[in-house]
Each structure stands twice: as C-alpha cells, then as structure tokens.
Amino acid sequence: MKTRDRILRTSLALFNEEGEAAQSAVDIANALEMSPGNLYYHFKGKDAIIRALYDGFEHEMRIILRGTRGKITSIEDNWIYNYIILEEIFDFRFFYRNLGELLARYPDLAMRFRTLLAQKRRTITDLLHDLKKSNVLFLDPPMQEVLTDQILSAMTFWLSMDLIEGQHGEPAALIHKTVFQIMALVAPHMGESGFSAMQAMTAYYETQTG
Amino acid sequence: MKTRDRILRTSLALFNEEGEAAQSAVDIANALEMSPGNLYYHFKGKDAIIRALYDGFEHEMRIILRGTRGKITSIEDNWIYNYIILEEIFDFRFFYRNLGELLARYPDLAMRFRTLLAQKRRTITDLLHDLKKSNVLFLDPPMQEVLTDQILSAMTFWLSMDLIEGQHGEPAALIHKTVFQIMALVAPHMGESGFSAMQAMTAYYETQTG
DNA sequence: GTCTATAAATGGATAGAC
DNA sequence: GTCTATCCATTTATAGAC
Numbered sequence: 001m002k003t004r005d006r007i008l009r010t011s012l013a014l015f016n017e018e019g020e021a022a023q024s025a026v027d028i029a030n031a032l033e034m035s036p037g038n039l040y041y042h043f044k045g046k047d048a049i050i051r052a053l054y055d056g057f058e059h060e061m062r063i064i065l066r067g068t069r070g071k072i073t074s075i076e077d078n079w080i081y082n083y084i085i086l087e088e089i090f091d092f093r094f095f096y097r098n099l100g101e102l103l104a105r106y107p108d109l110a111m112r113f114r115t116l117l118a119q120k121r122r123t124i125t126d127l128l129h130d131l132k133k134s135n136v137l138f139l140d141p142p143m144q145e146v147l148t149d150q151i152l153s154a155m156t157f158w159l160s161m162d163l164i165e166g167q168h169g170e171p172a173a174l175i176h177k178t179v180f181q182i183m184a185l186v187a188p189h190m191g192e193s194g195f196s197a198m199q200a201m202t203a204y205y206e207t208q209t210g
Numbered sequence: 211m212k213t214r215d216r217i218l219r220t221s222l223a224l225f226n227e228e229g230e231a232a233q234s235a236v237d238i239a240n241a242l243e244m245s246p247g248n249l250y251y252h253f254k255g256k257d258a259i260i261r262a263l264y265d266g267f268e269h270e271m272r273i274i275l276r277g278t279r280g281k282i283t284s285i286e287d288n289w290i291y292n293y294i295i296l297e298e299i300f301d302f303r304f305f306y307r308n309l310g311e312l313l314a315r316y317p318d319l320a321m322r323f324r325t326l327l328a329q330k331r332r333t334i335t336d337l338l339h340d341l342k343k344s345n346v347l348f349l350d351p352p353m354q355e356v357l358t359d360q361i362l363s364a365m366t367f368w369l370s371m372d373l374i375e376g377q378h379g380e381p382a383a384l385i386h387k388t389v390f391q392i393m394a395l396v397a398p399h400m401g402e403s404g405f406s407a408m409q410a411m412t413a414y415y416e417t418q419t420g
Numbered sequence: 421g422t423c424t425a426t427a428a429a430t431g432g433a434t435a436g437a438c
Numbered sequence: 439g440t441c442t443a444t445c446c447a448t449t450t451a452t453a454g455a456c
Contacts, residue, residue, distance in 0.1 A: 003421075019314055024449055038422050040451065100307050100373055104229055114376055142412050146394040150360070156374070157367040163310055164366070166324055184356040188398035202352050213439075234431055247434080248440045255432065 004042050006032060008056075011049045015094035020050070021101065047106070054109055057092040058116060064088055065123045072127050073134045075183070075190075075197060081127075082179045085155065090171060096159045117152065124148050131186075138191045150185050154178065173208075180205045214252050216242060218266075221259045225304035230260070231311065257316070264319055267302040268326060274298055275333045282337050283344045285393070285400075285407060291337075292389045295365065300381060306369045327362065334358050341396075348401045360395050364388065383418075390415045 010032050014023050025046050029039040043049045103110035131137040158178040187198040224233050235256050239249040253259045313320035341347040368388040397408040
C-alpha cells in the first residue's frame with residue numbers, strides 16, 4: 001500500500017478511537033513508525049489529512065444519497081436505507097463526535113458539510129413524499145417539515161449522545177438502536193397501521209438487544 | 211464587583227461569543243485588561259474557570275428541574291417550562307456547543323453532566339406521566355421511553371444544530387423554534403385533540419416568526 | 421521517500437517585586 | 439491583589455543529509 005494511503009487509514013483509525021483532538025501530527029507519525037518529517041512530506045499537516053478524509057466521506061455519502069431515487073416505498077426499505085447511512089457515518093465517527101470544533105476550525109469543510117446536509121434533507125423529503133404516495137404515511141406539509149428536521153437531527157447527533165452517555169456497547173447495537181429511534185419518529189404518522197408497525201418494530205428490536 | 215466575579219462574567223461572555231476553544235487564559239486576561247499573572251492568582255487556569263462556570267449552570271438547572279414537581283398538567287404549562295429550560299441552557303451555550311470536546315477534557319464534569327442528564331430524564335418522565343394522567347397524552351410504556359429520548363436529544367443538541375446550519379438569527383427566535391420542535395415531538399401522541407393542538411401551535415408559531 | 425535536527429509559535433504556569 | 443518577567447511543554451513546520 002502506498003504511504004499516503006497508509007497515513008489516511010491509520011489517521012482515520014486513530015481519530016475514531018482516540019478522538020481527533022487528542023492526536024498531534026507527531027502522534028500519527030509515531031503510530032505509523034515513521035518520522036514527522038516524512039509525514040509532512042505527504043501531507044502539509046493534520047489539517048490536510050482531515051480534509052482528505054472528509055473528501056472520502058463526502059464522496060461515499062453522496063453516492064448513498066443519490067443511489068436510491070424512488071426506490072424506497074415501504075417501511076422495510078426505509079429501515080435498510082437508514083442502516084446504510086448510519087454505517088457510513090459510523091466509519092467516519094471522529095468527525096461527528098467533534099462537529100462543532102471541526103467546522104469552526106475549517107470553514108471550508110463547514111460549507112461543504114452544510115451542502116451535504118441540505119442534500120440529505122432533500123433525500124429525506126423525497127423519501128417521505130414517496131411513503132405518502134404509497135399511503136404508508138399521513139402528514140400535512142408543516143408537520144413534514146418538522147419531521148424532516150427531527151430525522152436529520154437524529155442522524156447527526158446519535159454519536160454525540162452515545163459519547164455523552166458513557167457506557168459504549170457494541171457498535172452494531174448502537175446503530176440498530178438509532179435506526180429504531182428514527183423509525184419511532186415516523187411511526188406516529190402512519191395512522192391505523194402505525195400502531196401495529198411500531199409494535200412489530202419494538203418486538204423485533206427486543207429480540208435484537210434483550 | 212469582586213475580581214473573581216468579573217473574571218467569571220467576562221469568561222462566560224467570551225466563551226459564548228467566540229467559542230471556548232478559541233480563548234486562552236491570556237486572551238481572557240487581555241479582555242479584562244488584567245495581567246495573566248493576576249488571572250492565575252484567582253483561578254488556577256482556564257480549567258478552573260470552566261469548572262466554576264459549570265458549578266453555576268448546574269446549580270441553576272437543578273433548581274429549575276426540581277421546581278415544578280407535579281405542577282405541569284397542561285400543554286401550555288409544558289410549553290412555558292420548556293422555555294425556561296432552554297433559556298438557561300442558552301445562557302451557558304458555550305458548553306453545549308462543545309459538549310464532546312469539553313466532556314472528554316474534563317472527566318469529572320462528564321460525570322456530573324451525566325447525572326444532570328439523568329435528572330432531566332426523570333423530570334421528563336414525570337412530566338409525561340402527569341400529562342397522561344390528565345388525559346392529554348396517550349402513550350404505551352415503550353413509546354414513552356422513546357419519546358423521552360427524543361425530547362432529551364432535542365434539548366441537548368439544538369444549539370449544535372444551529373451552529374452547524376450557519377445563519378444565526380435572533381436568540382429568541384431560535385429558542386422559540388426549538389420549543390415548537392419539542393412540542394411537535396409530543397403532539398402526535400395527543401390523540402384527537404393532538405391535531406388541533408398542533409394546528410394551534412403552528413398558527414401561533416407562524417405569528418411569532420413571520 | 422525517508423530520516424535527523426532544529427526552528428518557530430503557542431499556551432500554560434510560576435516566582436518575586438510592588 | 440496586581441504586575442513584570444520568565445520558564446516549560448507541546449505542537450507545528452521546515453531544512454538539509456541520505
């Protein structure tokens with residue numbers, strides 16, 4: 001593997017496990033058993049590494065967001081789709097655990113992240129629209145706005161909440177729990193079928209965790 | 211005013227406006243037109259200042275959380291109560307905009323914040339319980355759990371979301387919007403009256419924001 | 421491409437005079 | 439209580455040898 005890629009891989013792992021703030025350029029070099037000088041030959045510094053990592057994240061996320069135009073028409077599809085998004089976020093969790101800090105430090109990334117968030121918002125809107133058309137969901141426009149915000153928030157801060165709460169369990173369980181919480185935001189708007197769908201989800205959730 | 215209090219007041223203002231991470235001990239001293247040495251005479255460093263500020267926040271918040279045992283029985287009471295909590299959080303917004311960072315740096319504060327969060331959770335649970343008793347709300351226990359999480363999340367990350375989204379408007383409008391979003395989490399569980407209550411809230415919200 | 425060595429900058433902290 | 443002066447530690451960044 002090329003040195004550049006090794007640096008990115010190791011940095012990502014370090015950031016995810018120990019937190020981005022705790023790692024200096026020298027720490028990264030040490031973890032790679034490489035001199036700081038060499039690290040600086042490949043990347044101008046920690047900033048450049050973080051930007052390169054964000055490039056990767058953004059690229060992947062855009063593919064996911066674009067990949068499902070009009071294909072999500074059932075609650076089950078929706079469930080899977082949420083899973084895919086959350087898995088991707090989890091792979092770059094260092095970024096989401098430090099959002100405020102990072103976006104304040106890199107205004108260019110802040111702008112790009114906002115654009116990505118707007119894209120995500122559009123995807124959620126489309127998705128809710130499709131579910132309404134399939135008569136799975138019943139929402140008036142203002143409530144749809146609010147629900148979109150709620151989903152977007154849940155998808156952005158689940159990792160922060162986990163960090164705050166302390167006891168970290170299995171990543172799979174955390175992602176599963178978060179998907180469940182997102183579905184629970186939608187469930188109350190599913191009318192008659194909503195109650196039973198929620199029951200089924202709860203039951204399913206219980207077999208997964210309890 | 212005592213020097214100690216001047217330091218706390220100015221630090222809080224600086225942290226809230228410029229972000230905690232951007233301020234060094236020397237910056238704070240400069241803002242107070244005071245030597246760093248003098249600052250260190252009163253506080254062992256930025257750490258001690260932050261801890262003192264957190265003491266204040268925790269004290270106030272505990273009073274608010276305890277202050278309304280069994281007094282919230284209507285949706286309107288609930289609205290006001292949310293307002294009071296969010297105003298208090300806003301006064302110490304630097305803390306909430308940097309939660310991850312700060313709690314990682316001060317494990318003792320992390321522990322205290324978790325305890326406070328648990329207290330808040332209990333308050334929300336009690337509150338939902340009272341609203342159920344008053345026949346305003348209809349929830350089965352698992353859904354109540356989920357709704358509690360949703361409310362707690364909304365109350366914890368509204369400032370982060372505002373920071374990310376960029377264009378900051380009036381603080382009052384932001385708080386108002388957040389209260390509305392929290393009420394919108396509850397509204398779908400209010401049965402027949404829920405729809406009309408939500409309509410009324412939306413109308414009211416619209417008159418407030420334009 | 422990779423290393424060693426070192427400079428430059430920053431922020432945290434203290435001693436001692438007033 | 440407050441100031442000046444200074445020191446220490448950490449991190450970023452570069453020059454030049456191999």
